[in-house]
Amino acid sequence: MTRSGVIEIALLLLILAVSTIQFLYWDQKFTDNELATNGKGYVSDEVWYVASARNILVKVFHLNPREVGYYGYTIIYEGVLDRSRVEEIASLYGVKLRFDYSKLNGFYAYSSNASSLNLFLSRLREIANVSDVVPGWMMPDASGINNYLNLEHPPLAKYVIALIMATVGDYPFYWRLGTVVAGTLLVLFTYLIARRLLNSAPAALASASLLAADPLVRNLSSTALLDVYVALFTAISFYLALDKRFKLSVLAVLVGSLFKFNTLFALTPVSLLYAREKLKGRYSLLDLTAIVLGFYIASGLGFLLTQMVAGIPLIGYLGFTSWFKQSITGAIAWHTQVKCLGNACPTSSAPWDWFTGVNSFTLYYFPGGLSVTASGFWPLWCFALVAAIIFLPSYLKGNKAFAHSTCWLLGVLSGYILLWIIGGRTQYSFYAVQLAPLVYSSLTVILATFNYDRVVEVLESWKHLFTRMNRALGRLLLLE
Template sequence: MGWKTVETLIVLLVAAVALAVFTWSALGFEELESVKGGKGYVSDEVWYVGSARTILVKVFGLEPRMPGDSYGYTVVYSGQVDYGVLESLAARYGLRLRVDYSDLKAFYVSGSREGLTGFLSEARRYVEVGDVIPGWMMPDHSGINNYLNQEHPPLGKYIIAFTMYVLGDRPFYWRIPLIVLGASTTILLYLSLRRLTGSTIAALAASLLFTADPLVRTLFSIALLDGFVAFTSTLAFYLAVERRHGLAVAASLVGGLFKFTGLFTLIPLLVLYLRQGLRRRPSPYMLVYTLTAFTLLSGLLFLTVLAAVSLPLINYMGLGNWVKYSLLGSITWHTSIKCNGPCPGSSAPWDWFLGVNAFTVYVDPTVAAIGFYPLWSTVLVASIVLAPLVFRDKRYGLQWVFLTGVLAGYVAVWLAGGRSQYSFYSVQLAPFVYGGLVYTAAYALRRENLAYLAGFYRRVSALTVWLLTR
């Protein structure tokens, strides 16, 4: 058996372990909700999955596929309703009825399609029906039947909606794209570290630590947009490792189509382009030219692609409303405090490394969106103390600039007023945390690098003393 075959088997093993871990976690959440009689949603799935279903039904004019021969409708009504009449009507048609809605004036009825058709036809005599959403039961939030999640780009919702249409509309199916992308992210991290270090052991250690992280395990087992962003960010990193910077920019732009934070990987890529330009021509002109050209070209390209991807929404809601709510409105939303009164726990970006102010993803049992914070805090401290190594070790510098560049994006939003940030956003940083951790432990702390750091800090100390004693 050749070494390439062994490497292929290792990659397949890494993928299989990640798939098993994320699948087990996703099924666990589905089982918890089933046992408790819940509606199946975990955390912000209520917004992303709910809007994906609304987009599928109202924007694309399609119905979700329901598993087996069971169909369901969330019926939104106005006025008053006699649930006793509805229950007897549902029993006559052999249907199941759920009336446990409080914020949304609705009920959910499920069973055979023929029975549902007859039920709805007759129920309209007793209920002022305002809307009917086919598929799995909608979340219990007022106006959710018209909510399109316009503060975020639509690509993630399209993928979730596509899964509903092709595979079926049930909690585990919503999560399949994230499970697959989670395994793909793990593979990309392995390949990146393998290329940077030349060590299978180091690459395997980084990928397994990443998979075992509780934040990663949770975010790649539920249908939140941040898992998509973590994948595209890792893809951009891998392409940068392979020196395919143009494709890395493309991956970053695609990440922005899921959530605007996906664009944060453009920050380290800008640094790489600036470095290349200044090496060719070290002048202020080249600095300004590269900075301006990169910003304008990537910005225009992103807006063009975003508009193209959003064409179904533009056709549905009108160009003016799309610009108002999906572009201008989203900027205001991201740079403001999004929640007043009783709110989920928000955090500053540095809190994610310290294990404080974690977002609660699930209540019973408690599941918090936080990583192995002793390791995360170690990486944060190391990124500060070992920062001078970026001038000596290019491989360390590449990992460092991706970690600090993406983190800088979140800090910039926080400084701009976006204080309602949540710890589950940090899954985008997780690949860089564990890649940086393993590389630092195995390679960055070599004797020659430590000697370089000691000399650097001696010079800094001497300069500081000289400045203070002048």
């Protein structure tokens, strides 16, 4: 290996190490603040994913989470609870209680001694109508959360969190280890994409560094949300498509869709590149239609198959019909409609808002008014999108690096725009992390290939296009 190659690998490893450290740092920062403020440990939509992961672990797999520091039960009851009597029994066994639930008819009991906690629970059942007990870290405060499985989203992220709970521990810092790993791998694949596009070590390292420093990527890689997995498998699919390994590229998309359906938006650029490769200069509308139609039929069947395989544990728990209605047809309907209206709803956004930094979703509030929002380096995002559109004629002039990066950026973005058009108006800015590796790949390509001659060429192309459009409009209006 050459000296420059060794330096490149060393710098890449440094970027990956720094990325992992900063993701873990923010993971710990969120955890410390929740514990210091006597919170329940959850950040943003973690309340849904972590709680459902715990329910899946306990109710579907019949396993208990590994306790960290103490043993705890979230106890749900029916009717009226004699709180003073419960506190009296708890004091006998050295069990501590938390009654800070307002939406959930329950409380949290915990102790350093498992036997004492179980004895307390046995005595409690004698004086209260206990309907459910969820072991592990305290559940969030939401009605019916003890039975919630988050079926509007596929289960793979919940399986990951449940596995961590069972093996490492049910503790806020640990819940996010999966996304920390996914975020680090996302940085790696962003490097690989830029390296493959430009065959330039400095450009690839710059692309990976920009992505790692992006606050949206950092925040989503430090919380137990789903979207960094979507970004990772989108990037993997992009990389495989660059090598014309289209079957594996589609497989990466299908695996990503087991975390969240919007990974499927990556099928748009894959289908275009696949059709381009198949046609190879023998273009005909009939052939194009047949290729694209066959691609989407095969991908659709693959989607259903992978969803059913991943859903086998839930199918066993719910039954196939109930699972299919909730996890497939119900989930699709849920994604294509407005989910929340009113002042109590979190801030939603349109896809184009993500490139201007407006209507950003607030992930967390720290004491003193400091908020953590789901927003990237929007000036760079805006520049990348505008430049991709302006330099679009380069796609027609044979600039392969630009063609690939622009196809992926605009192709995936078009999926969100289409979803918005058909009714899915409740979109949140953290969805945009899927676009992050595409934004920085496009930005790197644009800057690395920028030169005066290309600017002149693009301007002349746009001038020619507008001239033809003007003439066509004139003929249409019978002015010529």
